Amino acid sequence: MADLPFDLADVRLAAAAWSRIVESPDPAAGALVAELGPGAALDWLCTVADGRHDAGDPRWRQAVERWAPRLHRLDVRRELDVLDRLGGTLVVPGDERWPGGLDDLGAERPFALWIRGDPAVLRRRGVAVVGARAATSYGQHVAAELAGGIAEAGLSVVSGGAYGIDASAHRGALAVDGTTTAFLAGGIDRLYPAGNAALLESVAKAGAVASEVPPGSVPTRNRFLARNRLIAAISASTVVVEAAWRSGALSTAGHAAALSRPVGAVPGPVTSMASAGCHRLMREQSAVCVTDAQEALELAGGAGEHLPDGRAAPLGLLDGLDQVASRVLDALPARGSAPVANVARAAGLSVAEVRSALGRLDLDGRVGRDGSRWRRRRGQS
Template sequence: MADLPFDVTDPRLAAAAWTRLAEPGDAAAGTLRAHLGAAGALDWLCHVDSRGWSGRALPAGSVDAGVSPPWEEAVARWLPRLENLDIRRELAVLHSLGGRLVVPGDDEWPTALDDLAERAPAALWVRGAGRLDRLGRSAAVVGMRASTGYGDHVAAQLAIDLAERGVVVVSGGAYGIDAAAHRGALSVGGPTCAVLAGGVDRLYPAGNTALLEAVMAEGVVLAEPAPGSVPGRHRFLLRNRLIAALGQVCVVVEAAWRSGALNTARHAEQLLRPVGAVPGPVTSMASVGCHRLLRDTDAVCVTGAADVLELLSPSGQDLGEEPPVERALLDGLDPLGARVLDALPLRTGATVSNLARAAGLSEQEVRSGVGRLELAGRAERSGAGWRRARDPRGGA
């Protein structure tokens, strides 16, 4: 039985404590919290005896033994971190950085994370001027760290165009595509959200410290693990589910065959979020993951922000007007009109007989054809003959 130095019945302290006790995405911890609440779950854990059983039984029927995880294994994972736990230390670090703890039920809590069910975080450690409940329309833009110039350009331009349309760009703050996406959004004053794999007191990677500070000035940097947590390799894969959940759409710009960005895309698919992939050169190893998504999944081909906006607004609203399509010279004409227009000179007029010879038609067919072309604004008289109108494509 553990006796902790803080009030374990305080829901906020308990929620924060679970981010230190359990690894991100621990379904057993999430199931326990779902049935007992963060404080009740922590109190239950504190009463576990040396044999691994709690002196406080779970409420009858609260956890279905047929689907629940093996509690002995879960408790064995949590108990070593329970010893000497005082989450007030981590909270003091957070507050010294001007950050805040956001827990389920807070006004700022992003309800999109509730889609993660038992794998939802117990709390979020947040820094930045933005607010998580004001993400509005959002798109996760992810990709590989060892990106190419092509990938960086596409990611940045995509983020610029989305930010200008009021879409918040969510990414992981890493080198490569993540950084290009954050920079693109910031370049036009758009808020952006960076999800870290370690504590928010350790801006990682260190080479992106200035970028992440800029993100905090306009948006937010957040993490699920408590301050002081190291961004271990496994935590990058686990944090990807948060990126996928926070984005209403997930776009992969560049990804190798085995890439963390593909892991984010899989999380998005499981959450029923639309997934887009940017195609690249068929010879580029940096794009084989994107091509794999396009070939093997329901991912949509993304070539610009318009494609992402369409995924965000599937009914077509708020997409703006389609750019006008330029008509070709002979568009909209029947075969006779097309042959006559094709025979008409650009400058000086040609007589009906000359046009007939050029088009291989009878003079009667030429007269009929130029008459209809004149009505359509595609032919005009010039002296004793006919020529093309200034805009021979007309408006018909």
């Protein structure tokens, strides 16, 4: 079975073949390819699979048995033809276009990325915005707002192309002409789910749609879970917008945490099951509470420093007053005026302290005097 109809010395072809042979993540395959390079590793696999060579360690023999079924009629040139027809790009480790963040996955690093759109987008600093398919309108609104703010700051919004939060995140980035990347669980020739096909076409135009499995691969449940590690690894941080108590989005957060990437979670009503997973992340995984794009950017590493902080509230009456002055102001009658001795008694302060505080409050225009009596100025209620 073993002789393959393409040149094993072609690193791109060999890497593409590994992305076809192995069901990720498979650390044994990752270690083998990292050690020998994809071509030599494939050659070794072929010679062992057809009995010309012994695997040695029984664990390697077991691994070969796992990989061998897919050597049958393996011709990755067909997948590359499909990629060409889609105008796509294959990027493999060692390529200057390879996103370095994925290297942190070690032996679980993908063998190749099949990309529609601009591969350079994958190397841009990104924030993963992920969450439940069964999202509420609240969650979708917040995801779009977050993604819009992240994209406006020049970062890429990374997500999984699914219904619900993922779709809102991609849309939020597109709405501000930002860049966004969708990692698919299946091949990039099948834009899944079908209902998001038009959205994913737009993502591919403005950013990139990427997968570690070749065109033609179906999106299985396990591939969805495996795909989540790519979203986590390629992003500087991961923010979960809505997630049920058990949710695939939590696996992305788990991968991010395992990679020491910061994890954020957007709170929501405790009465909403769609936010239960986010609250769980905050309680059990020390996820940071994220309420707006600025906080998501802070999580990604200070990139939000230049954003305006719109939250400075107007100073209330007691702000900026020392405690003695605030007590004196408190002790002045709401209407009319009072002598210093009465104010002192009401405030529980000495006459000297009250006189000194009234002087400062007078300078600030907060109080006025009528002979020996003091009153609040209008508006200082």
